[in-house]
Each structure stands twice: as C-alpha cells, then as structure tokens.
Amino acid sequence: MHDINDIRKDPDAFDAGLAKRGVSACANQMLTLDDKRRVAIAEAQDLQTRRNEASKKIGQAKRRDDEVEAQRLMDEVAGLKDDLQKAEEAERMANDKLMEALAALPNLPLEGVPIGEDEEANVEVRSFGTPREGKAEHFEIGETLGMMDFEAAAALSGSRFVVLRDELARLDRALGNFMIDLHINEFDYRETALPVLVRDDAVYGTGQLPKFAEDLFRTENGYWLTPTAEVTLTNLVREQITDAAELPLRFAALTQCFRSEAGAAGRDTRGMIRQHQFTKVELVSIVDADSGEAELERKTQCAEEVLKRLDLPYRGMQLCTGDMGFCARKTYDLEVWLPGQNAYREISSVSYCGDFQGRRMNARFRHEGEKQTQFVHTLNGSGLAVGRTLVAVLENYVNEDGTVTVPEVLRPYMGGAEKIGDAHA
RNA sequence: GGAGGGGUGGCUGAGUGGUUGAAAGCGGCGGUCUUGAAAACCGUUGAGCGUUUGCGCGUUCCGGGGGUUCGAAUCCCUCCCCCUCCGCCA
Numbered sequence: 001m002h003d004i005n006d007i008r009k010d011p012d013a014f015d016a017g018l019a020k021r022g023v024s025a026c027a028n029q030m031l032t033l034d035d036k037r038r039v040a041i042a043e044a045q046d047l048q049t050r051r052n053e054a055s056k057k058i059g060q061a062k063r064r065d066d067e068v069e070a071q072r073l074m075d076e077v078a079g080l081k082d083d084l085q086k087a088e089e090a091e092r093m094a095n096d097k098l099m100e101a102l103a104a105l106p107n108l109p110l111e112g113v114p115i116g117e118d119e120e121a122n123v124e125v126r127s128f129g130t131p132r133e134g135k136a137e138h139f140e141i142g143e144t145l146g147m148m149d150f151e152a153a154a155a156l157s158g159s160r161f162v163v164l165r166d167e168l169a170r171l172d173r174a175l176g177n178f179m180i181d182l183h184i185n186e187f188d189y190r191e192t193a194l195p196v197l198v199r200d201d202a203v204y205g206t207g208q209l210p211k212f213a214e215d216l217f218r219t220e221n222g223y224w225l226t227p228t229a230e231v232t233l234t235n236l237v238r239e240q241i242t243d244a245a246e247l248p249l250r251f252a253a254l255t256q257c258f259r260s261e262a263g264a265a266g267r268d269t270r271g272m273i274r275q276h277q278f279t280k281v282e283l284v285s286i287v288d289a290d291s292g293e294a295e296l297e298r299k300t301q302c303a304e305e306v307l308k309r310l311d312l313p314y315r316g317m318q319l320c321t322g323d324m325g326f327c328a329r330k331t332y333d334l335e336v337w338l339p340g341q342n343a344y345r346e347i348s349s350v351s352y353c354g355d356f357q358g359r360r361m362n363a364r365f366r367h368e369g370e371k372q373t374q375f376v377h378t379l380n381g382s383g384l385a386v387g388r389t390l391v392a393v394l395e396n397y398v399n400e401d402g403t404v405t406v407p408e409v410l411r412p413y414m415g416g417a418e419k420i421g422d423a424h425a
Numbered sequence: 426g427g428a429g430g431g432g433u434g435g436c437u438g439a440g441u442g443g444u445u446g447a448a449a450g451c452g453g454c455g456g457u458c459u460u461g462a463a464a465a466c467c468g469u470u471g472a473g474c475g476u477u478u479g480c481g482c483g484u485u486c487c488g489g490g491g492g493u494u495c496g497a498a499u500c501c502c503u504c505c506c507c508c509u510c511c512g513c514c515a
Contacts, residue, residue, distance in 0.1 A: 048483085052483095059495090
C-alpha cells in the first residue's frame with residue numbers, strides 16, 4: 001500500500017516508478033480520488049459540527065427544564081439528519097474507492113534495480129559450484145528408488161501432489177530440519193511454529209489479497225491456507241507498535257505451503273517442482289527504515305549458505321523490475337542447478353518490501369522517548385524451498401547405480417546413512 | 426456443541442442516554458526540593474483524519490461493522506476475540 005501523501009508530493013516520480021514495472025501512470029487518478037475524498041470529508045464534518053452544536057444546546061435546555069426551547073431546537077435540526085447520513089455514506093464510499101485503488105498498485109522498485117519486462121532481463125550477480133551434466137530427472141530417480149509415488153498421491157488428492165516413502169521421506173524431513181537449525185543456530189533467527197489457516201486481514205497485510213485470491217486455497221468457513229509462512233511471520237507484528245530497540249526481528253519457520261497454481265496449468269506438470277502443497281523454510285525480518293537493504297544482503301547470504309553446505313551449484317540473480325513480486329522493491333532469486341533438467345531453477349526468492357506491507361498491516365515501530373511512529377520495513381525469503389531442494393539433491397547426488405549419496409551435512413539427520421537405495425538396489 | 430461472563434487510554438480500572446476523550450491509580454514527561462539520586466509535592470501526558478503559513482480550529486475513535494436518537498462508551502442488531510462451567514475430542 002502506498003501513502004497517498006507520497007504520491008501527492010511527487011506524482012511524476014510515482015508514475016515513473018510504476019512505468020519501470022510496466023504499469024501505466026495513475027498518480028493523477030489517485031489524486032482525483034483523494035480530492036473527492038477530502039471534499040466528502042469536509043462536507044460531512046461541516047454537517048457534524050452543526051449537529052453537535054445543536055445537540056449541545058438541546059442538552060442545556062433540557063437541563064434547565066426548558067422543554068419548549070428544546071423542542072424548538074429539535075425541530076430545527078430534524079432536517080439535518082438525512083443530509084448527514086448521506087454525507088457520511090459519501091465519505092465512506094470516497095474513502096473506500098481510494099483505498100481499493102491504492103491496494104491494487106504494486107510497490108515501486110528501488111533505485112538501481114535493473115529495468116526489464118521479464119526474467120530475460122534479470123542479472124546474474126554471483127554463482128557457486130560447477131554445473132554438471134545429468135541423465136535423470138528427480139522423478140525418475142525417485143521412482144526407480146521406489147520412494148516417490150505420484151500415483152498414490154493422485155489417488156488421494158489428484159495432480160500436483162506426491163507421496164514420499166522410506167529414506168526419501170526421511171530425507172525430506174532431514175532437509176527441513178537441517179535448514180531451520182542452521183538459521184536459528186547461526187543466523188539469529190527465532191524459530192516459530194505457526195497456523196497455516198489464516199483470515200482475510202493477514203493475507204491482505206502481506207499483499208496476496210485482494211489481487212491474487214485465485215492463487216490461494218480457501219476453506220468453506222472462510223480461512224485461507226497460507227501460500228508461504230511469509231504471511232504468518234510478517235503479520236506477527238501487525239496492528240502494534242514495536243519498540244525500535246527490539247529491531248531487527250528475525251523469524252524463521254518450517255511450514256507447509258499451499259498454492260492453487262491457478263495460472264500454471266501445463267507448467268512443470270511432472271515431478272515435484274510445482275506442487276499444491278510443499279514444505280518451505282521461510283525467513284522474515286522486521287526492520288527499521290534504514291536497515292532494509294543491508295538486511296536483504298544478509299538474508300540472501302543466509303539462504304545461500306544452505307546451498308553451499310549442501311554443495312549444490314547455484315547462481316544468484318537480481319530480478320529486474322518486471323519480474324519482481326507485487327510487494328517487492330528489490331529481489332534476489334537463488335537458482336539451483338538441476339542436472340536432470342540441464343537448467344537452473346528457482347529455489348529461493350528474497351525480497352525487501354520497504355514499508356509497503358507495514359502500512360497494509362498497520363505495523364509500526366517507535367524509538368524510545370520519541371512520539372512519532374513509523375511503519376516497519378519488512379523482508380522475506382525462502383531458506384529454502386524444501387521440496388525443490390530435495391529435487392536438487394537427488395539430481396546432483398545420484399550415482400551410476402541409481403542410489404543417491406546423502407550430503408554430508410544431512411547424515412546426522414539421517415541416522416548416519418551415507419546412501420539412499422542400497423537396501424533396495 | 427450447550428450455558429454464562431467479559432472486551433474502555435501505555436497498564437489497572439470507574440463510567441448505563443446530554444459540555445465524557447472519558448474518574449481514579451500506576452506508568453511516562455516537565456518542574457520544585459537535593460551535592461546527585463530516591464521519596465514527597467506541583468504540573469503535564471491518547472491516536473487518526475480534515476483544515477490552517479503558524480497559533481489553532483473542526484471531526485472521528487471506548488473490540489469491528491451497522492442501527493435507534495436532536496444527542497451513544499452507555500440502548501438495539503451483527504460479527505470478531507478472550508474467560509468460566511458442561512459435553513466432545515488429538
């Protein structure tokens with residue numbers, strides 16, 4: 001959500017920012033809505049003033065038992081009521097219209113973000129490891145092992161679900177545990193266990209609503225299934241004033257995520273790359289207005305460290321203006337090398353959102369002794385998507401005989417096992 | 426699921442139709458006193474929005490929304506949340 005005052009201060013800069021994202025200019029439209037809103041407010045307030053004055057006099061008349069005068073005054077303001085109600089309704093509508101329009105606008109890219117239309121214009125900022133050629137895709141490896149079962153999942157739930165068995169199920173769990181342990185032990189994140197069902201306000205706060213409702217699952221009694229723990233972790237500070245001394249707040253969670261993948265029909269239909277339900281370790285930071293960009297770099301490094309310790313080749317991409325998410329001002333994607341696909345695939349996305357979500361959540365902070373509050377700045381990032389990491393491990397660690405070597409850092413989480421598939425080979 | 430009790434300012438807690446944005450206490454801030462601090466005493470202390478060069482003025486807000494009324498923290502409807510008892514249950 002943007003501050004209408006910022007738009008008023010420099011409408012051209014606002015439109016220029018939107019243009020970078022391929023969104024057409026609309027500052028003028030917003031200012032017109034705001035003007036209408038303010039006129040409506042002034043009209044309603046004027047009527048309210050008159051009503052209040054009259055009511056006060058009526059009260060005074062009644063106190064001195066002057067019923068005649070009281071009645072005279074009551075007759076006098078009787079006509080006001082209708083106008084007042086209309087004016088208040090007009091004020092509400094004018095305000096709603098402006099809020100609705102503002103809520104649909106994406107955040108502005110930070111200075112220096114590469115300008116472009118789509119992922120073609122993303123910029124590689126670094127890389128790690130050496131990509132190798134591979135022969136097998138992860139689902140071939142998993143099915144050969146007899147531990148990855150899409151048919152069983154389809155029977156239960158349809159497409160875009162998977163059943164993992166035996167050591168692969170354990171590997172999945174090991175990955176999640178390894179990741180979250182790393183972040184809480186070494187990077188100062190607080191582990192958090194969260195609901196995966198939330199209400200409208202929370203999803204609105206992080207920007208998935210109102211625009212992207214079709215990407216989410218909704219229960220019959222009105223809950224949303226969280227598409228990422230970004231929603232819950234970020235909303236932890238909603239509608240409150242955090243003491244600035246407590247910042248930065250760093251939260252990590254290992255949760256299930258649920259996405260309808262409404263717009264992805266036909267894409268990544270095979271395998272575990274794109275599922276309706278997947279596990280992810282999410283990293284969220286709540287910071288003050290000055291720390292956002294440094295925290296973005298830090299968080300990206302936290303995510304990268306997971307890949308490094310798993311010895312998975314990856315590259316870091318800075319997203320261009322056209323490829324960034326709705327709330328983001330600056331985003332890095334980490335893309336892991338998948339030998340089976342002979343391609344880099346996104347495994348983490350780390351974004352700095354400025355105060356865009358803070359304003360939507362009415363989440364503020366205040367420096368000790370100061371009166372003025374500011375909206376918190378927020379960051380979120382995957383550290384990492386567990387399902388896709390499992391895919392990467394399989395394709396990068398598969399052996400000639402179809403077994404899969406367990407990455408060293410995961411062995412403590414696997415009962416010491418060095419290999420998957422030996423017993424079944 | 427059934428029955429009941431509650432949601433008031435940073436906190437505790439009064440307030441059931443008329444200058445109530447809201448008593449009192451705590452906390453915070455300023456001052457007096459003190460070498461300094463504490464204690465004591467005095468004063469002060471909510472937020473959003475609109476308007477204004479500024480002082481200010483106006484308006485809204487007592488969980489959210491709607492309604493009754495000339496006037497609502499106070500009455501009505503509805504939703505949300507918390508608590509207690511019973512039932513059920515991982």
